[in-house]
Amino acid sequence: xxxxxxxxxxxxxxxxxxxxxxxxxxxxxxxxxxxxxxxxxxxxxxxxxxxxxxxxxxxxxxxxxxxxxxxxxxxxxxxxxxxxxxxxxxxxxxxxxxxxxxxxxxxxxxxxxxxxxxxxxxxxxxxxxxxxxxxxxxxxxxxxxxxxxxxxxxxxxxxxxxxxxxxxxxxxxxxxxxxxxxxxxxxxxxxxxxxxxxxxxxxxxxxxxxxxxxxxxx
Numbered sequence: 510x511x512x513x514x515x516x517x518x519x520x521x522x523x524x525x526x527x528x529x530x531x532x533x534x535x536x537x538x539x540x541x542x543x544x545x546x547x548x549x550x551x552x553x554x555x556x557x558x559x560x561x562x563x564x565x566x567x568x569x570x571x572x573x574x575x576x577x578x579x580x581x582x583x584x585x586x587x588x589x590x591x592x593x594x595x596x597x598x599x600x601x602x603x604x605x606x607x608x609x610x611x612x613x614x615x616x617x618x619x620x621x622x623x624x625x626x627x628x629x630x631x632x633x634x635x636x637x638x639x640x641x642x643x644x645x646x647x648x649x650x651x652x653x654x655x656x657x658x659x660x661x662x663x664x665x666x667x668x669x670x671x672x673x674x675x676x677x678x679x680x681x682x683x684x685x686x687x688x689x690x691x692x693x694x695x696x697x698x699x700x701x702x703x704x705x706x707x708x709x710x711x712x713x714x715x716x717x718x719x720x721x722x723x724x725x726x727x
Contacts, residue, residue, distance in 0.1 A: 541598050552666050557597035559659040564590040566655055567687075570648035576697045579645075579690065582623060586683070589616060593679070597663075601672055612679045620682040627689045631696060638688075641703040642695035649691035656684040 533539070537549050547554060564587050571583040592610060599609045640650035660680040667677065695702050 541600065541603065552662065552669065553597065553600070556659060556662040556666050557594045559655065559662055560590055560594050560597060563652055563655045563659055566648060566652035570645055570652055574645050574694070579694060579697065596676065600670060611675065613675050617675065617678050617682055620679070620686050624682070624686050624689050627693045631692055637705040638692065639703040639705050643698040643700040645698065646691040646694040646700065649687055649694060653684050653687040653691065656680060656687055660684065
């Protein structure tokens with residue numbers, strides 16, 4: 510049996526005047542998009558809350574981005590993530606499931622296209638890269654780690670509530686794109702990537718000497 514939270518808004522979205530405080534969450538409860546009331550520490554809430562956190566980090570990275578193409582791409586990703594939050598807030602068995610546009614192959618292809626384009630503009634990756642570089646790149650590296658955390662939470666959620674694979678694939682690709690965009694941001698800002706190199710590399714083992722060939726007996 511599902512408990513219903515009180516309705517906050519009614520009517521067409523254009524006529525809704527949003528109130529900042531509603532008092533409906535004062536007891537640690539919140540509502541999914543179908544009105545179902547759940548605890549604020551519910552795994553689904555934790556998952557799409559982390560996606561919201563990721564979106565905020567992308568906004569922070571974009572705040573001082575000086576490159577028009579990268580700026581617009583980050584804004585597009587933020588819009589996608591906002592819609593993705595609605596996807597995650599609506600379980601597939603929800604009565605409102607058919608009203609939500611799900612993340613799918615087209616969004617995944619969009620990410621892959623931009624990964625390929627950014628990678629083509631970058632020098633080959635020869636070493637592991639430490640988070641850092643320019644301010645924009647550093648903030649994107651933080652966003653990447655938040656994306657990975659959202660992915661781990663979604664894996665746990667899907668183990669409890671089986672779902673289609675597209676949402677998980679999307680987060681996996683998105684973390685790859687954000688990593689690539691962090692490198693691209695460094696390149697555009699003329700700041701080198703911070704490469705990780707072992708402090709005390711192990712010396713190569715000497716090659717065993719070959720025994721001298723025996724001469725023929727005299």
